[in-house]
Amino acid sequence: MCLRGSVCLVLAIVVCPTATIAQDIAAPDTSSVVRKNLAPVSDEVLQVTLPRAVQTTLDNGLRVLVLEDDRSPIVTMQLTISGAGPLYESRDLAGVAAMTARMLREGTTNRSNSDILEQVARLGANLNSSSAFGSEAASVSASGLSRNMEEWFEVMRDILLNPTFPESEFERLRQEQRAGLRQQRTSSGFLANERFSAAVFGDHPAATRSATEASLDAMSTEIIAQWHRERYAPQNSILSIAGDVDASDIVSLLNDRLADWERSDFVAQLPPNPEAPAVGQIYLVDRPDSAQTTIYMGGLALDRRDPDYIPLTVMNAVLGGGPSARLFLNLREEKGYTYGAYSFFSALKYPGSWRASADVRTEVTDGGMTEFLYELGRMRDEPVAAAELEEVKRSIVARFALSLERPTSLLNYSTTREIYGFEPDYWETYPEQVMAVTPALVQSMAEKYLNPETIQIVVVGDASEIREVMEQYGPVDVYDTEGDLIEDE
């Protein structure tokens, strides 16, 4: 690997043969997983280098991370502006962070929106600006050819520093978003996510998954301009760059071109953490004529700095982290209920959520519920077999090692370390920490987070078909696709 100017450490990852594991799983006359253990697996030590990004802070407080990689003539830049995301919105202005980010590309003191699109396209570059619901930050990103990087970077700089937020374009986007509010209600995934987030996060801003008619009405270009002026601050931002660049050249370019982005005294104050739901609840969103039921179940998880993060990563991988995890093997490979069943958790500066989910055909809504609850119960009630756990941990570490071949994932690791203030050797010690997780620790994670007393269950489907099924599991609140409660338990 040719990575100039970076510190290279050697990370030894032992990949062991798996020939003696789980002989008892075989059951050839059914549709369950069978292990023949005949494939050749190398037990050689895989050596992987973990290059570190060059890191510096500009005079205005902007932190810059650069990872040099000349394998292809491409440069990727991502600016993460902490403090400018929807987490800081009041509910009556839901969507203002996303609208501000989107409006950056609608005109500057130097360029109209057409100029921006045209210039970026002519250079072969790509420019984006967004802020996702649930996020604490806004982001401006660009990528393009290294040979004309200075030119496309200039457009990126312009939208960041000199946006004019023209009234006419704001009106256009507002109209588009009003239509978008209607469109999104057709998707069962959106409906499930909206209800689930409300159930888990309650009054916390992370419950918000969309703007509303009222919040769009309340927005104005003045409010957007103010959001930008106050919250797009260099001292709260990180610019991550990967690709065909020379670190010292780019840092001097940035020092020159971003000098007029002035440091402020703005400090983003996170809202108080969400409180975990006190009792379990079942929500049914009635989507008439649905061919499938979308099942979400879960609760509040943890923040990224929580010491449970790594053990929970391992627990999640056992439960539903991919096609060889328990949920997929049970609900798809054995039962044929779904195209895929997985589990996820998010961990940011505030506690995120965990959930297990799948789309199952309407007739097996009950079967799907039963298997989900069975698998969650099994995680809590039984320690994971040592052999299964070893495989899962090795898989996490091996995937981590393989991901290091991509400059963008390497850069993401550095950016994460910077955002959450981890120790410099966080990623060097990550494999050891994963390998140290024990069956008892995994089980304690399941007991702590997969709590049946407080679990929030959301199903989106045809109520006339699945309501009685769901009532077997407890009282059900029924919502319509507009998001309104139509029948209290």
Added chain:
Amino acid sequence: MLKRVLLCAFALFICVSPDVEAQSFEVPFEVFRLDNGLRIILSEDHSAPTYSICVVYDVGSRNERPGKTGFAHLFEHMMFQGSENVGKGEHFILIQNNGGSMNGTTSVDRTNYFETLPANQLDLGLFLEADRMRSLDISEATLENQRQTVKEERRRGYDNAPYGRTFLTLNETAYESFAYSHSTIGSMEDLDAATLFDVEDFFRQYYAPNNAVLALVGDFDTEEALARIEEYFGDIPSQPAPLELLISEPQQTAEKRVTLQDKFARLPRLDLAFKAPAGNTGDWYILSVLGDILGGGQSGRLYKRLVQEEQVALNVRARLGERRGPSLFSITATPRPGIELEALEAVIYEEIEKLKSELVEDWEMEKVRAQIERQNAQRLQSTRARANALAQNTVFYNDPGLINTFQERFDGVTKEEVRSSAEIYLKETNRTVVTTLPQARTGRPSGGGVQ
């Protein structure tokens, strides 16, 4: 026995990256063939300790017969259900446990399987692909399991999603030939009717080494890799070649128009498709440039006029699909609430007429070339994308080198050619129009249908 031969359209050579500053990098490769007909493309890249393997079989949903729709894709699922030395689901586990990633995909024109693994697991990837090419081991139980899984995939993607049937209807209406008019996902009835005999028959016909191309890209030594490939794949017997499939599409003589009621959609949508040339032909590259100028992203003419200036659409997009036979040039637009579909359609036709009467601008040609250069360089960063492109271009066009010459084909397109391709292809008699309308709800409505 391994023969190191020069195949008809293949050259046995190594491309060396030329020392030109502005030139995008080139992908070096070598081509081989085993006695059993398996074509092999090897491309060393030692920049990271990983490799990707891709096997493309020359079979897709276009090879299906009436009553057997969806079978090529159902079969692809069966390839993960076990073979002589690999148990059901064990493929997933072996790849995951060793840090790799994998998948299989089916399109109208081909089926592919790929894995990315650490360099020290070269044997594992070759073994897994060879074992299932040699010896599929399936049962009624595994077939039934994957039949259900695929039916859920269909529900999720089409039957339970807004505009799900629009895409299916567009192809069914535009194409006359059965090969391209029916869907890759297939009908529920045909999926239900698939038997174990069908699986065995399909395997024998299409999953033979002489009907496949294997590409390997990454951190290995070519000589050593070749020896391993010979070891794992060399004794898999070849089969009589499947009959060559000729997809002929009669010249369309009148516009086709369908209106669809959609029970999930909230807004109407307009979908247009023009019959277009096959991939990798001169006219395909020309029409592809035209597509980018007309509707490739937010810098395209349609977005600028419909979304930004006149504000009659919420979104609009034009693109040219790539097929081995007749492709489709499609335009999709969602009108703003209150705007009639007819008005939107009329503005799109005005923009198409402009392409016939005036040459496109220099900056638009410049933009298309620059965008393709960047997208190509970005896409080919991964060993997986390179392996897939090398193998697929060989199956489709007998030309693995297209990975390096692709860009030049676009660079050669002229403004005059763009104008004449608009005249030839973007005309009313070559057009299919599908309009999707939200189905009005009265009480509890029943299912919709094609009108």
